[in-house]
Amino acid sequence: MHTDIPLERRDLIAQRLAQGQPVVAAALAAEFQVSEDAIRRDLRALAAEGRCRRVYGGALPPLPGALPMAVRMDAGRE
Incomplete structure (x- = not known):
């Protein structure tokens, strides 16, 4: 057990994601x-x-080049 x-x-x-690997929630669980x-909370x-x-x-x-959602939301408010 981990x-x-x-x-x-x-x-x-x-x-793993930084290495370009996709991840599956069920397998990670x-x-x-x-x-x-x-x-899912982690993701x-x-x-x-x-x-x-x-x-x-x-x-x-x-x-x-994709920006995080929080950054995009703040930019939309300005």
């Missing part, structure tokens, strides 16, 4: 022995930071 704290788990997922909801946080693109069932590496 005993990684959520931030460590999130960093491991981010490393089984690997880290946590719920898919926990993985939402990574997407908000611009470190991945959420897709049905998982995430893909970000597109080159």
Whole structure:
């Protein structure tokens, strides 16, 4: 059983995405022995930071030059 704290788990997922690997929530949940909801929270946080693109069932590496949602939202308010 993995005993990684959520931030460590999130960093491991981010490393895979940075290497260009897509990730699947169900597979990550089984690997880290946590719920898919926990993985989805990790992926939402990574997407908000611009470190991945959420897709049905998982995430893909970000597109080159893509800005995080929070940055785009702030720009739209100006």
